[in-house]
Structure formats: structure tokens, C-alpha cells
Amino acid sequence: MASLKDLRNRIASVKATQKITKAMQMVAAAKLRRAQEAAEAARPYAERMEAVLANLATAFEGRDDAPRLLAGTGGNRVHLLLVATAERGLCGGFNTSIARLARERARALIAEGKTVKIVCVGKKGFDVLKRDLGQHIVKTFELRSVRQIGFGNAEEIGAYIRDQFADGGFDVCTLFYAQFKSVISQIPTAQQLIPATFEASEADKVAYEYEPEEGEILADLLPRNISVQIFRALLENVAGEMGAKMTAMDNATRNAGEMIDKLTITYNRQRQAQITKELIEIISGAEAL
Amino acid sequence: MAEPFQFELVSPARLLVSGEVLEVVVPGSEGQFGVLKGHAPFMSTIRPGILKVSRANGSVEEYFVRGGFADAAPTGLTVLAEQAVPVGDLDAEMIAQQIRDAEEDVADAKDDEMKQKAETVLSQLREVEMAIKAA
Numbered sequence: 001m002a003s004l005k006d007l008r009n010r011i012a013s014v015k016a017t018q019k020i021t022k023a024m025q026m027v028a029a030a031k032l033r034r035a036q037e038a039a040e041a042a043r044p045y046a047e048r049m050e051a052v053l054a055n056l057a058t059a060f061e062g063r064d065d066a067p068r069l070l071a072g073t074g075g076n077r078v079h080l081l082l083v084a085t086a087e088r089g090l091c092g093g094f095n096t097s098i099a100r101l102a103r104e105r106a107r108a109l110i111a112e113g114k115t116v117k118i119v120c121v122g123k124k125g126f127d128v129l130k131r132d133l134g135q136h137i138v139k140t141f142e143l144r145s146v147r148q149i150g151f152g153n154a155e156e157i158g159a160y161i162r163d164q165f166a167d168g169g170f171d172v173c174t175l176f177y178a179q180f181k182s183v184i185s186q187i188p189t190a191q192q193l194i195p196a197t198f199e200a201s202e203a204d205k206v207a208y209e210y211e212p213e214e215g216e217i218l219a220d221l222l223p224r225n226i227s228v229q230i231f232r233a234l235l236e237n238v239a240g241e242m243g244a245k246m247t248a249m250d251n252a253t254r255n256a257g258e259m260i261d262k263l264t265i266t267y268n269r270q271r272q273a274q275i276t277k278e279l280i281e282i283i284s285g286a287e288a289l
Numbered sequence: 290m291a292e293p294f295q296f297e298l299v300s301p302a303r304l305l306v307s308g309e310v311l312e313v314v315v316p317g318s319e320g321q322f323g324v325l326k327g328h329a330p331f332m333s334t335i336r337p338g339i340l341k342v343s344r345a346n347g348s349v350e351e352y353f354v355r356g357g358f359a360d361a362a363p364t365g366l367t368v369l370a371e372q373a374v375p376v377g378d379l380d381a382e383m384i385a386q387q388i389r390d391a392e393e394d395v396a397d398a399k400d401d402e403m404k405q406k407a408e409t410v411l412s413q414l415r416e417v418e419m420a421i422k423a424a
Binding site: 208210228 | 358
């Protein structure tokens with residue numbers, strides 16, 4: 001049985017932990033708001049881009065001179081999985097759920113006899129994936145020192161992906177990230193980047209005049225679109241990470257509170273038992289006289 | 290008198306302008322063009338340059354834009370630029386940095402086509418630098 005002193009120490013340590021988790025929760029809440037604003041600010045750009053590209057892409061459907069980023073290499077042998085996760089842990093199942101989705105996809109592809117290459121963005125995804133898919137990881141991007149993710153970060157990753165594609169490094173590229181639905185729900189998502197896929201909406205089909213020609217515009221926009229999509233994914237990830245962290249830390253704070261209550265009850269019981277014991281000792285000693 | 294129409298200037302980071310304007314002059318990759326209300330559906334990529342917005346109250350705003358495209362639809366004009374900065378916030382150092390980057394691109398170009406592209410960007414950036422210095 002733990003002594004009273006042990007119990008006191010434990011209560012003190014749980015209280016200290018609770019203070020930390022509480023602080024982390026508040027920090028996450030503050031960061032979440034900023035991240036959410038950033039993600040929402042980036043949305044119009046990505047959406048307009050997609051709408052325009054969808055419009056252009058339908059014009060090229062089935063044509064032989066379609067850019068390779070749109071039509072693909074024609075092969076389906078080498079798959080590149082771009083796995084974007086958070087840089088830090090302590091955010092519940094956020095990182096693991098993205099990594100799990102990527103791993104399942106990787107396993108399925110390997111089982112089909114395809115070659116799989118993995119590019120990790122974020123340290124946590126790398127940590128999870130290196131255990132059983134370590135030999136497939138070709139590159140890791142660390143954004144740990146980056147305070148506010150800018151378009152430049154996405155551009156760097158996008159440039160790497162485009163270079164690899166231009167050198168024939170892979171046939172299909174899929175991006176894994178968590179879609180920010182709400183503070184409590186982030187949905188791990190797989191999005192195919194190359195060859196690009198678009199959902200053409202019938203509504204905005206207008207006979208446009210293009211300058212320069214469609215082909216040139218498309219060739220200009222497709223590479224850009226990759227960076228834009230990566231940028232959007234990174235921002236959604238940051239918002240999702242903060243949301244997940246907030247929920248996780250909220251739970252941790254609550255659990256610490258419960259633990260403190262339980263320990264305090266045990267402590268008080270034991271203290272009472274000891275007082276009672278001492279009283280009995282004194283009374284029986286007095287009676288024996 | 291020109292009628293107002295809907296205009297949006299969007300960069301990946303944020304929405305810079307959204308509102309009613311009278312006229313917008315866009316640095317298109319094949320030449321500058323002005324957009325008024327009721328422009329025919331038109332799409333053009335843009336080159337690094339200054340985008341001018343004339344507001345209904347007579348004020349004119351200028352933005353440095355780089356990389357992206359302009360989309361004139363019946364509903365209004367949207368300019369998507371990879372980089373968009375109000376000219377007031379622009380400093381010479383930033384442009385100088387971009388010119389240095391562009392010079393490196395020219396030096397690193399693997400083939401003629403890439404070299405030509407990089408050189409075009411470089412000369413356009415120099416134009417912007419001149420314009421800002423003159424202002």
C-alpha cells in the first residue's frame with residue numbers, strides 16, 4: 001500500500017501534468033483559429049484553379065497532344081505516394097490515421113506487383129512508415145522549423161515531384177493528407193495528383209477565348225496546380241493537426257482531473273484510517289492502565 | 290461612363306481584392322489588356338507586372354502580380370496570381386532578390402527553350418523594377 005507521502009507526490013505530479021496539457025490545449029486552440037483562417041483563405045484559389053483546369057481538360061480529353069501531367073505516362077507501374085503528416089505528435093490519432101491509409105494503399109500496390117515509392121512530408125509520418133516500409137521511402141521533407149507554411153514550401157515539394165515525373169521516376173502520384181472537416185473530425189484522404197483528374201461541372205462551360213492557346217495555358221497551369229494542391233493539403237493538415245491536438249489535450253486534461261479526484265479520495269481515506277488507528281492505540285493504551 | 294463589375298484578385302495565401310470595380314488593367318503574357326464590364330469570355334496567363342484596379346470612387350490601386358492567370362467570365366473577372374502584393378508594400382529588395390533568382394535560372398537552364406523562358410521572366414522583372422524606381 002502506498003504511503004501518504006507517495007500519494008501526495010503522485011497527486012502533485014498529476015496536477016503538474018494537467019497544467020501542461022491544459023496549456024497545450026489552449027495553445028492549440030489559438031493556433032487552430034489561425035490555421036483555419038489560412039486554410040479558408042487558400043480555398044478560393046484552389047477551387048478557381050480546379051474549375052478552370054477542369055474546363056480546359058475537357059477540351060483535351062482523348063486527344064493525343066494532351067500534356068503528360070494530364071494524360072499520364074500511359075504506364076501504371078511505379079506509384080509515388082506523397083504522405084503529408086504533422087511534424088509533432090501529441091495529437092491523438094491524427095498522424096497514424098493518415099499513415100495507416102498510406103500504408104494500406106502501399107501494401108495493396110505491392111501485392112499487385114507494382115513498385116512503390118514514398119515521399120514523406122512531416123517527421124511523424126516518416127517515423128510511422130519507416131518501420132515496415134522503410135526501404136520504399138525515397139525522400140523526406142521536414143517542415144519542422146517552418147512557423148507559418150507559405151506557398152514557397154509547397155512549391156519546393158511540387159518542384160521535386162515535377163522533376164521526378166519529368167525524369168520518368170514514376171507513373172502515378174497520389175497525395176495523402178487529412179481533410180479538415182471540423183475540430184473533432186479530420187478525414188484521411190487520398191488524392192491523385194498525376195495524372196490529374198478533374199470533375200467537370202457542366203455549369204461553367206463557356207466558350208472562352210484563350211491567350212496564349214489552350215495547350216500552352218494548360219501546360220503552364222498543370223505544374224502550378226500540383227503546388228497549389230499540395231499547398232492546400234498542407235494547410236488543411238495544419239488545421240487538422242491543431243484540431244486533433246486540441247481534442248486530445250482536452251481529453252488528457254479531463255483524465256488528469258479524474259485521476260486527481262480518485263487519488264485525493266484514496267489519500268483522504270488513508271489519512272482517516274491512520275487517525276483512527278492512532279486513536280485506537282491511544283485509547284487501548286489508556287484502558288490498559 | 291464605365292459600369293462597375295465584380296473583380297477578384299486571389300493569391301494562394303489570401304483573397305486580396307473582392308468587390309466592384311470600373312476597370313482592371315492586367316499584364317497578360319501576350320500584352321497588357323484592360324477589362325471593362327461585359328468583356329467577352331477570355332482567359333490569359335499573366336507575366337510579372339503591375340495590375341491596375343480603378344475603383345468606382347475614382348481611386349486607383351496597383352498590385353504587383355507574378356505567375357498565374359486572368360479569367361474574364363460573364364460573372365466578372367478573376368485574377369489568380371501565385372504572388373500578389375500591393376505596390377505600396379513592395380520593396381526594392383524583394384524585386385532585386387527575384388531578379389537574382391531569375392538570373393540564376395538563366396544560368397542553370399538546361400536547354401534553349403528553358404533558357405529563353407527564364408530570360409523572358411528576367412527581362413519582365415527588370416521592367417517592373419524600373420517602373421517602381423520611376424514611381
